[in-house]
Amino acid sequence: MKKSYEKPFIKKIQVGLMNKFGAAYGRHIRSEIDGVPVAELTARYGSPVFVFSERRLRDRYQSIHQAFASRYPNVNFSWSYKTNYLDAVCAILHQEGEGAEVVSELEYQKARRLGVPGSEIIYNGPYKTMDSLKTAVQEGATINIDHFDEIYDLEEVAKGLERQVKVGIRLNMDTGISPQWTRFGFNLESGQALDAVKRLVSGKRLILNGIHCHIGTFILDPQAYSRAITKMVEFSYQVEDAFGLKMEYLDIGGGLPSENRLKGIYLSPDVAIPPMDDYAEAICNTLLSKLRPNDFPTLILESGRTMVDEAGFLITTTHASKRLPDDSRAYVIDAGVNALFTAFWYNFRVELEKDIPGPHEPCTLFGPLCMNIDVVADQVILPPLPRGTRLIFSPVGAYNVTQWMQFIRSRPAIVLINNEGFPEIIREAEGLEDLIQRERLPKHLKLS
C-alpha cells in the first residue's frame, strides 16, 4: 500500500514571521461565480477571463441608491463611464436609472450610441473639445466647467447658437482629504470659484445652475463629504444671494470606496471601510441641516468604483512556479498588470477554485509579461499550487477593463453572468487582428 503524497517543503522556523503578513484575506475557495462553475467558465471562454455578475451589479446599485434615496428626496446617480464603459455594464446601470457621467467626447459618443439622451449626460473633465461642447449644449447635456478657458469656449458656443446656456462649475476645496485634488475646477478657498461666477455673470451668455465637486477617490472618511457638502451649500447660497442664481443641483462626484484592500492598509476591508449607510448619512444629514427650508436641489452622485468593483472577477491560471533566491515562492500566472491595472493600488482577494492541501506560505504572483513591474500580488498566503491551478481575483470590476493595456499579450474575453445565471460573452478576446488592423506598412518597408 503506497502512502498518500503531499508536496515536500521545508521552512525555516522564524518567530513572528507570519504576523508580518497579516491575516489571510477572506475566504479562499471559490468554485463558482453566481452558480456557474469556474471550470465551466474556463472550458468555454479560456483563461484568463473577466467575469461580471449582473445580479451583483444590480443589487449593489439598488442598495446604494436606497441608502441615499431613503435619506434625501431628490437623488440622482450618474454612471462614471471611465470606471467601466463596457456597453453591457453601462446598460445595466442605465436600466437601473443612472445617467451617464463622461469626461471625453469618446465617452460622450459611447453613451449616446448606447441610447442615453444628451439630457441625461453629465459632461465633466479638463479637456473638452469645442466640437464636443457644441454637441453637448445642443443635446442638452449638463456641463461642469473645469477652467476659465472653458468659460470662453462655452460663451462662443452660446453665441453661435444665439441663446443662453445653463452650466455648472466644478470646485476644488479643502475637505481634510490628502492629497487634496486641486488640479480640477476652481479653488474655493482662494476666491477663484467666486471669480469664475463673476466672470460667468458678466459674460451674460452662461447661466450658472449647478455646482460640482469630486474630492478624491477611495475616501475612507464620511466626514470629508459632510465638509464638502457644507462648503458647497454655503457657496451656492452666497451665489444665490449675490447674483440671484439658483443652484438646481449639487454634484458630489464619486470617491466612495469599494470593498477592496488598498495597498498599505493591512486591515481587512470589512474593518477599514465604513458602510455605505455612514456615507449616505453624512452627506444627506449635512444637506438637510444646511439647506434652507423647502430647498431640495438634486443631489448627484457619480459613484464609480463602489458601484462596479465587486461585480467583477478575473479567473487566471498558474503557468509556472518559482523559488526566488530569497527563498520565497512565486508563480507565473496568465494575466498581469496588462489586464489588471488596479494591481498597482490594490491587494486583491485571491481565491482558489478548490482546496489544495499542503503548507501555506507567502507567495508572489507574477503576470506573464517580460517586465519587472508585472507583479499582480505579493505576500499572498497560498498552499503549493500545481501547474494549471485556477486563481480567482476580486474585486476587479472598476478601472481594469478601461485602463487595461494591449501590451505583450492581447486583452482577454469578458463574460457576463446574467440574472438567470447564464454566462454570455460581452466582449470577445482580442487577437493579432486587433493589434494590426490600424497599422500601415509603407511600401518601401515591405520585407518580401
Next chain:
Amino acid sequence: MNKLSSLALNEEGFVFDPTTGNSFTTNDIGLSIIRYLKEGKDSEEILRSLLDDFEIDSDTAQRDLIDFLAQLRVYRLFEGS
C-alpha cells in the same frame, strides 16, 4: 553532504542544523527526502524511491523534488545536485 549528516531530525518533521543553530520544519515527504540524501542517494534514486513509496506520478514528483532541493540549497543544507 557533510552538512546533511550532521542534521538532527525527528519524526514530527523538526530539523535542527547544529552548525548554524537554525531550526526548520518539514513534512513527511521532505523528511523522507532528507533521509535519502543522508543515505547518499542521488536525485534519480530518490525519485525512484518516492515513486515506490508514494501515490504520485513521476512528473509531479520530479518537479517537486527539484523545487525541494532548491529550498535546501537556499538554506545551505545541501550543496549537491
